[in-house]
Amino acid sequence: MRIGILSIAHLHAEGYQANLKSIPGVDLVGFSHEDSEESRSFAEKFKLPWFATHQELLAQGLEGVVICAENARHCELVELAAAARCQILCEKPIETSLAKAETMKTACEKNGVRFMTTFPMRFATPTQALRATIREDKLGKVFGVNGINHSENPSGHRAWFANQALAGGGAAMDHIVHLADLLRWCFATEIVEVYAEIDNLFRPGELDVDTAGLLLVRLANGVQASIDCSWSRPSWYPRWGHLKMEVIGERGAAVMDSFAQHLTVYSKTGSRNPDWVGFGPDPNQPMIQEFVDSIREQREPSVTWNDGYQALRVVLAAYESAQRKEPVKLDH
Amino acid sequence: MSAMRVGIIGTGTMGGVHAAAWQAIGAELAGFSSSNPAQTEAFAQRYQTRAFVSYPELLNRVDIVDVCTPTAFHKPMVLAAAKAGKHVICEKPIALTVEDAQAMIDACRGVRFFVGLVLRFFPQYRSAKELVTAGRIGKPAVLRLKRVSYVPQKTPEDWYFKDEVSGGMVIDLMIHDFDYVRWLAGEVERVYALKTSPAAGLEQYVQAILRMRNGAIALIEGGWANPPGVFRTALDLSGTDGLIEWSSDQPSPLLTLVPPKPGETAAVGLPISGLMDDPYTAELRHAYQCIQSGAPFEISAEDALEALRISLAVKKSLESGKSVKVG
Numbered sequence: 001m002r003i004g005i006l007s008i009a010h011l012h013a014e015g016y017q018a019n020l021k022s023i024p025g026v027d028l029v030g031f032s033h034e035d036s037e038e039s040r041s042f043a044e045k046f047k048l049p050w051f052a053t054h055q056e057l058l059a060q061g062l063e064g065v066v067i068c069a070e071n072a073r074h075c076e077l078v079e080l081a082a083a084a085r086c087q088i089l090c091e092k093p094i095e096t097s098l099a100k101a102e103t104m105k106t107a108c109e110k111n112g113v114r115f116m117t118t119f120p121m122r123f124a125t126p127t128q129a130l131r132a133t134i135r136e137d138k139l140g141k142v143f144g145v146n147g148i149n150h151s152e153n154p155s156g157h158r159a160w161f162a163n164q165a166l167a168g169g170g171a172a173m174d175h176i177v178h179l180a181d182l183l184r185w186c187f188a189t190e191i192v193e194v195y196a197e198i199d200n201l202f203r204p205g206e207l208d209v210d211t212a213g214l215l216l217v218r219l220a221n222g223v224q225a226s227i228d229c230s231w232s233r234p235s236w237y238p239r240w241g242h243l244k245m246e247v248i249g250e251r252g253a254a255v256m257d258s259f260a261q262h263l264t265v266y267s268k269t270g271s272r273n274p275d276w277v278g279f280g281p282d283p284n285q286p287m288i289q290e291f292v293d294s295i296r297e298q299r300e301p302s303v304t305w306n307d308g309y310q311a312l313r314v315v316l317a318a319y320e321s322a323q324r325k326e327p328v329k330l331d332h
Numbered sequence: 333m334s335a336m337r338v339g340i341i342g343t344g345t346m347g348g349v350h351a352a353a354w355q356a357i358g359a360e361l362a363g364f365s366s367s368n369p370a371q372t373e374a375f376a377q378r379y380q381t382r383a384f385v386s387y388p389e390l391l392n393r394v395d396i397v398d399v400c401t402p403t404a405f406h407k408p409m410v411l412a413a414a415k416a417g418k419h420v421i422c423e424k425p426i427a428l429t430v431e432d433a434q435a436m437i438d439a440c441r442g443v444r445f446f447v448g449l450v451l452r453f454f455p456q457y458r459s460a461k462e463l464v465t466a467g468r469i470g471k472p473a474v475l476r477l478k479r480v481s482y483v484p485q486k487t488p489e490d491w492y493f494k495d496e497v498s499g500g501m502v503i504d505l506m507i508h509d510f511d512y513v514r515w516l517a518g519e520v521e522r523v524y525a526l527k528t529s530p531a532a533g534l535e536q537y538v539q540a541i542l543r544m545r546n547g548a549i550a551l552i553e554g555g556w557a558n559p560p561g562v563f564r565t566a567l568d569l570s571g572t573d574g575l576i577e578w579s580s581d582q583p584s585p586l587l588t589l590v591p592p593k594p595g596e597t598a599a600v601g602l603p604i605s606g607l608m609d610d611p612y613t614a615e616l617r618h619a620y621q622c623i624q625s626g627a628p629f630e631i632s633a634e635d636a637l638e639a640l641r642i643s644l645a646v647k648k649s650l651e652s653g654k655s656v657k658v659g
């Protein structure tokens with residue numbers, strides 16, 4: 001199965017290329033990317049062919065592509081890939097506006113290709129165990145969820161994350177989607193109301209996007225949840241950040257720290273000291289496997305365009321709420 | 333300096349905690365008074381002191397009154413003590429309304445008046461505050477505070493469950509973290525909060541977002557929602573230059589994995605396990621020394637009033653479903 005990576009703007013391309021290579025029968029044809037300096041170093045580091053334009057890579061007879069472009073360039077690449085009849089795995093958030101997300105859907109439908117959103121946390125064993133706990137009703141009626149997706153400021157690694165035009169926003173655009181999706185997935189329901197305080201509190205005057213955000217949301221089933229999407233971990237934090245969900249219900253509580261399995265490493269060299277080095281399973285591997293399986297089996301992937309779209313709606317509602325200083329309702 | 337005489341009004345959870353602290357400090361615990369004569373007698377025996385048959389009798393025999401009654405009775409107790417010229421130490425929350433709190437502050441102009449916002453005396457919270465003040469996290473940006481306990485193990489008729497007596501969980505429990513955030517980052521601009529409770533039962537879970545006037549934002553989580561005996565607290569203070577994290581989940585020096593036997597759960601959760609210094613003793617020692625020396629308290633009664641004002645704004649947001657401006 002011939003697969004290509006369209007753009008390596010997103011750091012996750014590094015992990016995905018390794019995931020793809022490790023799957024028997026997958027032929028990772030190469031990657032396309034405009035920036036020649038970034039491309040040369042990526043090609044050398046991972047021993048991969050580089051295509052200077054996306055069209056050149058798409059001309060290689062691919063069955064599927066993984067799109068790791070900047071958020072606001074997803075639509076453009078999805079349209080190209082769909083026209084080339086490639087099955088699509090697209091980075092989150094799927095786009096920066098609902099209109100562009102809908103254009104992507106139309107392009108896929110018109111060309112008969114399927115679209116999968118990268119929500120790797122659905123494939124992490126701790127989140128799967130948490131979801132089972134909720135669905136088996138072990139906690140009784142759930143009161144609420146305290147959701148945390150903290151990280152360092154990713155623009156230290158890739159500047160576009162803090163570029164309004166390319167990213168569509170900052171921390172809120174980057175992080176809300178993961179927990180919004182996990183809430184929808186764990187409770188099999190939709191988010192119907194969003195209140196948010198969003199601001200650039202960490203790098204005022206330096207970056208033109210938000211870096212801090214707190215949300216309170218309501219689910220259609222009556223559960224309330226908070227989402228902290230802040231880029232609040234300093235670059236000297238022992239890890240990039242974390243994803244945590246604490247669910248509290250009538251009969252008990254479940255506390256999930258999805259990256260809790262880590263060693264604490266104190267080293268004379270290295271960018272972090274101490275450094276939390278994970279030893280748990282990599283959730284990206286089963287996610288990439290699901291994409292490959294969905295192509296082989298010619299079926300809808302388990303994470304769909306609609307999942308990416310609903311998560312994006314929550315992000316945009318959060319920005320609207322932060323502007324209006326009042327909760328914003330989402331119709332379903 | 334000779335020991336001052338302290339009388340405790342109220343013989344519930346805090347009356348006992350304070351009695352032990354006063355004896356550790358070396359004050360003269362003159363006795364107890366409460367609306368429950370049998371309980372007053374039992375406390376007097378346990379702490380080897382007197383049971384006063386009435387509050388006026390207690391007032392005649394003490395220098396300091398320590399008010400540990402249910403919150404709704406704070407005001408009459410404080411006013412009577414001030415009228416009798418006694419110094420007053422009052423448990424938090426100061427009162428249930430801003431008007432009552434102001435009346436208490438006004439009545440105590442001639443005596444010392446201390447409100448026990450004990451969280452400021454917990455070593456990890458105090459240390460975190462000192463680090464923030466020293467600029468170690470830069471400008472505070474996102475402040476996260478957790479205080480999720482279990483439903484007080486009391487009969488449903490107990491005062492804890494009467495909103496008009498305790499103010500409910502938001503005022504009784506979450507006020508600690510409202511005060512703490514204000515201590516760290518100053519005044520609050522607006523609040524928005526959500527609450528979920530079961531159709532039947534006393535559990536409740538509340539999350540509140542505070543926007544501070546200096547721009548910082550805070551998430552305060554409070555609840556009577558955990559299984560009996562489980563009380564989790566945490567702080568996560570991030571700023572422009574750094575971060576301070578602490579959680580009661582962190583491994584304690586001794587990890588006990590024995591489930592509690594029926595009835596072994598403390599009636600009301602107090603987050604003091606595993607601490608070297610009892611914060612209640614530290615708090616009362618501070619108040620006692622300031623009264624003896626005439627030095628100002630670290631915490632003013634106005635601080636207690638402002639913490640109440642934030643709590644009331646959160647309750648108002650819960651009722652209205654809207655964000656509420658504070659002050």
